[in-house]
Amino acid sequence: MSDIVDVEIDADALIAAMGRRARVAAGVLAGLSSSDKVRGLEAMATAIRAAEAAILDANAVDMASAAAMGLSAAMLERLKLTPERVAAMADGVATIATLRDPVGEIIDTTERPNGLVLSRIRVPIGVIGIVYESRPNVTADAAALCLGAGNAVILRGGSEAIESNRAIHAALLAGLDAAGLPIEAVQLVPVTDRAAVGAMLAGKGAIDMIVPRGGKGLVARVQAEARVPVLAHLDGINHVFVHASADPTMAERIVINAKMRRPGICGAMETLLIDQAYPHKEALIAALDASGCEIRADDALRTIAPVLPAASSADWDTEYLDAIASAGVVDGLDAALAHIAAHGSHHTDAIVAEDATAAERFLAEVDSAIVLWNASTQFADGGEFGLGAEIGIATGRLHARGPVALEGLTTYKWIGRGSGQTRP
Known part of the structure; x- marks a missing residue:
């Protein structure tokens, strides 16, 4: 001893x-x-x-x-x-x-x-x-x-x-x-x-x-x-991008899990990006809000949910490690990729999509250590990768x-x- x-x-x-x-x-x-x-x-x-x-x-x-x-x-x-x-x-x-x-x-x-x-x-x-x-x-x-x-x-x-x-x-x-x-x-x-x-x-x-x-x-x-x-890694500013083709039930389940399962871990989602063409934005935001998450929204999202507090420029670069997320609407895959490249920390990012072409492009072009398709960012863990621990x-x-x-x-x-x- x-x-x-x-x-x-x-x-x-x-x-x-x-x-x-x-x-x-x-x-x-x-x-x-x-x-x-x-x-x-x-x-x-x-x-x-x-x-x-x-x-x-x-x-x-x-x-x-x-x-x-x-x-x-x-x-x-x-x-x-x-x-x-x-x-x-x-x-x-x-x-x-x-x-x-x-x-x-x-x-x-x-x-x-x-x-x-x-x-x-x-x-x-x-x-x-x-x-x-x-x-x-x-x-x-x-x-x-x-x-x-x-x-x-x-x-x-x-x-x-x-x-x-x-x-x-x-x-x-x-x-x-x-x-x-x-x-x-x-x-x-x-x-x-x-x-x-x-x-x-x-x-x-x-x-x-x-x-x-x-x-x-x-x-x-x-x-x-x-x-x-x-x-090392410095930040876990992790994104979930909900593509226009995403299954709405899957999108809600993944987004809520990615943020709220354990908000304080480095694999937690910190920013939600929603495709402008995704038809269920209001329901997705309502589900995340109902889960107990504070949502800081961009102007486009606040036109759908005006009660949400506005996201500041600093929010997009913040690792909250808490039940807080920044959220915004982006004009398709290109805009999502550009946002992640500008504000991500190369840790873990995910796309929810039924469109395999869009998903494979996301997997190939996002420069992060872990990139996921139709799975929660909370899988960023050695045990979940079959490594025993990390x-x-x-x-x-x-x-x-x-x-x-x-x-x-x-x-x-x-x-x-x-x-x-x-x-x-």
Whole structure:
């Protein structure tokens, strides 16, 4: 078990020491067999289930503190754990144990004219740093994914979830210990001081890649200050475009789910675009309004529903993470594509359409990590993609994109097999 305490210490020295321990553990993990990692993941899942009461008690402390600090309802919803969410957390870890191990996979092989055989082989990245806020389930998801891909991980959760994270971390360590794996493979930064985040971002040599999970302020800071590679998305300004050909029942179901299933997640719809030629605009807006969503509308939509508040220019570029959506009428597919290109964040966008030609064009031309046809944006989740869980959603164009799971936490190296070749 960990002996985590809040004390004033040298953050740089702390992260350097954690990095050294993680590096040793990463060396051990890189040499594990798939069955060794499966054993560790299954033991971690079992330990989470056994620690349910302690995890919920710790979360209750965090929830009370967060409410006293005046955190928003959306933040409280992300922080809250229930027996069902703890069970889902354990199930997510167990599911990762069933996935194909990417480490050691031969990506491709070629034989050069001189007989030298070159192969690209997947290998772990090494030590991953995770900086996250609010959602304590990230503690388990990140630890399990990193272990499954043969990486050690240094976790730094938000102060609002510190007790929950400590309880989950203690369970993870119990699982690792029971499986005979190094507990230094999963370390939790023991202080809430923001200086620890700065030390991680500057931790070149100690940490090989940083993954931020949290609000725009956190991600922007990480991207601005990091001296190690960053895998992240800044905003989830996600669109649903209801095409003129959309089935009205399907459109209502998808739009309401995309916004209201869990408004506070990064895959939630933030902007609804309705084709000018769609004949059921009023019914669609009425259904979304009845679901409890505040709709901020453009002028064209307000001619249909004058009671709606007007959308400001800032609304089209806002990630609400709440039961609020901007909505507007666009003149067909071209206008929808132009709006998404101007205001989207390359995260997740969806079209509802029966016209396959229009849908395929949308899928091809929207430059986002996830593009969907006749499906809710709330599917932007590693578990829903069959990945078990995710370390985050990446919206960049290098290394990994979309939900990042086991394969995204590996890199590759070249292996050459010769028979005495020398270069002329």
